[in-house]
Amino acid sequence: MDSRDKVLDKYSSKIYKNRKEHVIEIEGGEPQVIAADTRAIPGIMTNRGCCYAGCKGVVTGPLKDVVNIVHGPIGCSYYTWGTRRNKAKGDENTKDFTQYSFSTDMQETDIVFGGEKKLRQAIKEAVEIFNPECIMISSTCPVGLIGDDIHAVAAESEKLYGIKVLAFSCEGYKGVSQSGGHHIANNGLMKYVIGTGDAEPLKYSINLLGEYNIGGDGWEVERILKRIGYNVVSVMTGDGSYADLKNAHTADLNLVQCHRSINYIAEMMKTKYGMDWIKVNFIGLESIKKSLHDIALYFNDPALIERTEAVIAEELDEIEEGMAYYKSKLEGKKAAVYVGGSRTHHFINLLKYLGVDVILAGYEFGHRDDYEGRDVIPTIKIDADSKNIESITVQPDQEKFKTFHTPERLEELKAAGVPLEKYDGLWADIAEGAIITDDFNHFETEEFLKLLKPDIFFSGIKDKFIVQKSGVPSRQLHSYDYSGPYAGFRGALNFAKDMTMATYTPVWNMIQAPWKSEPTLVGSLGGIE
Amino acid sequence: MLELTPKKVSERSTLRINPIKTCQPVGAMYAALGVHSCMPHSHGSQGCCSFHRMFLTRHFKDPAIASSSSFTEGASVFGGGSNLKTAIKNIFDIYDPEIIAVHTTCLSETIGDDLNGYIQDAKVPEGKLVVHTNTPSYVGSHITGYYNMIAGFIKYLSEASGEKNGKLALFPGFVNPGDMREMKRLMKLMGTEFIMLPDTSGVLDAPMTGSYTMYPKGGTSIPDIRDLGNCELTIGLGELTSEFPADFLEKKCKVPYKTLPLPIGVENTDNFIMALNQFSKNEVPYEIEEERGQLMDILLDSHQYTNNKTVAIFGDPDTVLGMAQITLEMGMIPKYVVTGTPGAAFERKANALFEKFGVEGCVAKQAGDLFELHQWIKNDPVDLLIGGTHGKQVARAEDIPLVRVGFPIIDRYVHSYMPIVGYKGAIRLAELILNALMDRQDRDCDDEDLEMVM
Numbered sequence: 011m012d013s014r015d016k017v018l019d020k021y022s023s024k025i026y027k028n029r030k031e032h033v034i035e036i037e038g039g040e041p042q043v044i045a046a047d048t049r050a051i052p053g054i055m056t057n058r059g060c061c062y063a064g065c066k067g068v069v070t071g072p073l074k075d076v077v078n079i080v081h082g083p084i085g086c087s088y089y090t091w092g093t094r095r096n097k098a099k100g101d102e103n104t105k106d107f108t109q110y111s112f113s114t115d116m117q118e119t120d121i122v123f124g125g126e127k128k129l130r131q132a133i134k135e136a137v138e139i140f141n142p143e144c145i146m147i148s149s150t151c152p153v154g155l156i157g158d159d160i161h162a163v164a165a166e167s168e169k170l171y172g173i174k175v176l177a178f179s180c181e182g183y184k185g186v187s188q189s190g191g192h193h194i195a196n197n198g199l200m201k202y203v204i205g206t207g208d209a210e211p212l213k214y215s216i217n218l219l220g221e222y223n224i225g226g227d228g229w230e231v232e233r234i235l236k237r238i239g240y241n242v243v244s245v246m247t248g249d250g251s252y253a254d255l256k257n258a259h260t261a262d263l264n265l266v267q268c269h270r271s272i273n274y275i276a277e278m279m280k281t282k283y284g285m286d287w288i289k290v291n292f293i294g295l296e297s298i299k300k301s302l303h304d305i306a307l308y309f310n311d312p313a314l315i316e317r318t319e320a321v322i323a324e325e326l327d328e329i330e331e332g333m334a335y336y337k338s339k340l341e342g343k344k345a346a347v348y349v350g351g352s353r354t355h356h357f358i359n360l361l362k363y364l365g366v367d368v369i370l371a372g373y374e375f376g377h378r379d380d381y382e383g384r385d386v387i388p389t390i391k392i393d394a395d396s397k398n399i400e401s402i403t404v405q406p407d408q409e410k411f412k413t414f415h416t417p418e419r420l421e422e423l424k425a426a427g428v429p430l431e432k433y434d435g436l437w438a439d440i441a442e443g444a445i446i447t448d449d450f451n452h453f454e455t456e457e458f459l460k461l462l463k464p465d466i467f468f469s470g471i472k473d474k475f476i477v478q479k480s481g482v483p484s485r486q487l488h489s490y491d492y493s494g495p496y497a498g499f500r501g502a503l504n505f506a507k508d509m510t511m512a513t514y515t516p517v518w519n520m521i522q523a524p525w526k527s528e529p530t531l532v533g534s535l536g537g538i539e
Numbered sequence: 540m541l542e543l544t545p546k547k548v549s550e551r552s553t554l555r556i557n558p559i560k561t562c563q564p565v566g567a568m569y570a571a572l573g574v575h576s577c578m579p580h581s582h583g584s585q586g587c588c589s590f591h592r593m594f595l596t597r598h599f600k601d602p603a604i605a606s607s608s609s610f611t612e613g614a615s616v617f618g619g620g621s622n623l624k625t626a627i628k629n630i631f632d633i634y635d636p637e638i639i640a641v642h643t644t645c646l647s648e649t650i651g652d653d654l655n656g657y658i659q660d661a662k663v664p665e666g667k668l669v670v671h672t673n674t675p676s677y678v679g680s681h682i683t684g685y686y687n688m689i690a691g692f693i694k695y696l697s698e699a700s701g702e703k704n705g706k707l708a709l710f711p712g713f714v715n716p717g718d719m720r721e722m723k724r725l726m727k728l729m730g731t732e733f734i735m736l737p738d739t740s741g742v743l744d745a746p747m748t749g750s751y752t753m754y755p756k757g758g759t760s761i762p763d764i765r766d767l768g769n770c771e772l773t774i775g776l777g778e779l780t781s782e783f784p785a786d787f788l789e790k791k792c793k794v795p796y797k798t799l800p801l802p803i804g805v806e807n808t809d810n811f812i813m814a815l816n817q818f819s820k821n822e823v824p825y826e827i828e829e830e831r832g833q834l835m836d837i838l839l840d841s842h843q844y845t846n847n848k849t850v851a852i853f854g855d856p857d858t859v860l861g862m863a864q865i866t867l868e869m870g871m872i873p874k875y876v877v878t879g880t881p882g883a884a885f886e887r888k889a890n891a892l893f894e895k896f897g898v899e900g901c902v903a904k905q906a907g908d909l910f911e912l913h914q915w916i917k918n919d920p921v922d923l924l925i926g927g928t929h930g931k932q933v934a935r936a937e938d939i940p941l942v943r944v945g946f947p948i949i950d951r952y953v954h955s956y957m958p959i960v961g962y963k964g965a966i967r968l969a970e971l972i973l974n975a976l977m978d979r980q981d982r983d984c985d986d987e988d989l990e991m992v993m
Contacts, residue, residue, distance in 0.1 A: 059586045
């Protein structure tokens with residue numbers, strides 16, 4: 011029996027039936043189908059979060075000049091306060107509210123009599139104290155159940171105070187994971203923010219989508235892009251701002267880093283503004299090089315191409331020696347990677363470069379296209395849970411629609427390997443024989459750890475210490491374990507250094523007490539020496 | 540840092556900014572982890588469970604296990620009965636705990652799920668248990684959830700058999716495993732037989748051995764929880780946290796109770812030791828006397844560095860009151876004393892402390908937040924901040940040292956292993972406070988004033 015069967019066999023028949031579609035072993039030949047984006051099973055210790063976590067926690071929360079008021083009991087706002095490491099920095103022109111946690115702190119009377127009045131008052135107080143340009147309201151579970159019309163309150167407040175007020179109905183119970191919340195946030199930003207600015211277009215301008223600036227990743231990517239000569243109009247949404255997002259439509263090209271959380275905006279902007287998007291990956295040297303080449307090819311300016319090569323060469327030169335050293339320490343190791351809905355894929359290339367095989371991987375909240383590639387999208391069955399998440403359609407904007415390339419040129423670029431509106435998913439880079447588990451849970455984590463014995467485990471805070479206590483080095487790849495950046499060339503070096511440190515910390519050699527392996531009983535028996 | 544916080548304090552009736560509390564379920568989860576072989580279960584959407592596990596894991600740097608009913612929109616409309624039934628079956632099948640401790644969420648409370656009924660109808664394997672408590676997130680705080688869960692265990696399990704067991708029932712308050720260990724050590728030294736609920740020592744400070752076990756050695760045993768009903772007396776430590784379960788146990792099993800402040804500082808620890816002394820009728824052993832004497836020695840030796848220093852204390856109500864007590868004992872002035880947890884008793888008790896020590900101009904506030912505390916400090920600063928991690932922003936903004944005490948401390952290590960209760964805990968607190976103040980003096984003074992001996 012192979013490892014997959016050994017683990018699944020321990021389940022009852024009902025769970026087996028469900029999980030066998032989510033747990034697969036990569037075999038060559040036929041395209042592999044995986045079940046994803048379906049309900050978690052009650053009682054199974056899933057690592058997933060909720061719709062609110064995806065909307066406010068992931069997408070809208072990092073927008074620094076926005077007062078994000080969480081409408082609900084206190085916990086939901088509290089838990090998303092400074093915990094995700096989406097770094098942000100304000101300046102004279104940009105207020106930074108990310109250091110604050112705002113909540114309506116709903117009480118029992120609000121649940122009984124409705125919370126709209128409270129929400130109105132909270133907005134009033136936020137305006138009086140902070141005078142923000144934009145307020146975003148996020149709903150939590152009870153708000154949807156008691157029927158507070160947060161959208162009406164938002165519209166009314168917008169008029170009253172002359173500022174932008176957006177409402178997101180991202181109650182935790184919606185959808186099956188964080189993913190629904192990403193979609194809801196994407197819809198809101200698309201409908202009410204993007205395209206409302208009137209900035210002049212800049213040359214070689216791009217938006218960076220699905221980059222949340224965890225540990226400063228976005229800043230590192232921006233540094234490289236700016237060195238080459240690109241203008242970054244907006245970042246969605248790490249260290250991003252409402253002010254920048256308004257003008258996102260003026261950029262020439264959208265770069266999509268996290269496919270799962272933001273592909274909706276990329277698609278809608280293509281339809282509405284004619285803006286092309288390409289899937290990029292700024293994690294891992296080969297991926298960064300490919301992404302930078304793709305962007306340069308898109309703009310096709312000889313000076314830009316030359317600058318791209320020069321920057322790549324210089325950046326590589328800076329880290330080469332270090333990377334070689336860490337590779338010598340890590341080569342041949344086996345890793346498990348479980349992060350997000352795109353990030354597992356992003357790190358595979360970097361690990362490969364270091365000579366590390368990914369033998370166990372998966373996503374918390376990925377969809378089939380994140381695993382299998384966007385080609386399968388038309389074949390994905392829409393179930394009741396995904397239907398509950400609104401999917402909006404947009405029309406071309408007569409005034410703002412523009413195309414950068416002719417359709418023929420776009421075809422040429424595609425033929426040259428530029429991933430225009432294309433993403434091949436995790437399958438493109440995962441090695442043969444790897445075990446993939448979608449919506450991975452505690453039980454499978456523990457069992458596969460025992461069977462596959464990876465040398466290091468990359469995941470999140472909830473399982474970090476479970477894995478570490480099993481004797482396997484473990485690092486968080488959601489928060490980078492309070493290190494980073496891991497993106498870009500310098501980021502790759504940081505990652506290699508951290509992984510080496512986690513593997514070789516002297517403590518690993520001391521875990522077992524000496525008396526566990528050596529007899530300590532020395533003495534006399536019945537007076538006889 | 541926090542540049543957008545204006546100095547001017549404005550009237551705020553609704554908007555909560557930078558809270559000093561979180562919601563009930565996480566407190567319930569923490570209490571349930573203090574029962575041996577228990578799976579805490581969050582009856583709501585899975586985000587709650589994930590957030591709470593993250594919160595606890597970040598504080599303890601140890602696994603915090605829990606499961607969820609994983610509500611979808613359908614369950615939210617039709618009720619979570621079938622989700623809970625499925626969850627209970629799956630948890631026993633796969634994770635095999637002795638007991639599942641269910642707590643509710645604002646979601647399942649708002650739709651009015653009948654947990655009593657669901658649990659009665661659930662298929663529970665022979666010898667296994669399911670208990671529950673109601674923890675609506677829109678009432679009270681994590682402290683409320685913590686004591687509700689303790690009462691939940693008592694409600695389902697504790698029985699008065701008619702025969703007393705000669706033991707003391709102890710509710711430790713919302714404290715770290717390190718504190719629980721210290722309370723147990725003191726009770727053992729006093730020759731007191733006891734049952735403590737919950738007991739997270741050995742669970743959330745379990746040792747690294749190289750092999751993971753889902754249910755580590757620690758935690759109150761189920762037979763002990765049953766036997767709580769036969770105890771002679773209950774001591775509830777932390778009057779605002781432990782009175783509820785103590786009163787509950789008295790009503791259910793006729794165990795009389797007394798509540799005491801958390802044994803933080805000299806007098807509070809004295810009271811705890813005296814209560815143990817009265818209960819066990821054993822003399823206080825020299826070991827404890829020695830510790831107390833050492834603490835006295837330290838406080839006398841160092842009093843010139845703490846005298847009249849002003850301090851702002853924030854956090855959970857009983858912890859804050861305890862910290863107010865010890866800082867007053869050290870000659871400090873607890874100028875601002877704030878908890879996020881609602882309840883008027885907090886202010887009464889804090890004001891009584893101010894009066895007792897004759898300090899003037901001190902402010903106590905329940906249901907407060909860090910935003911307001913920061914504004915007060917901007918208007919009238921303090922020498923020291925005491926509280927959890929979230930105070931680091933204010934500390935940085937106003938350049939005030941922060942001594943980390945209480946929950947949550949998510950940016951430092953070791954704290955959960957070390958006590959703040961008992962004389963030993965007071966010695967540790969004295970060291971933390973003195974180091975913070977004296978390091979600051981060393982940092983801020985002119986070169987010619989740098990003292991080699993202090």
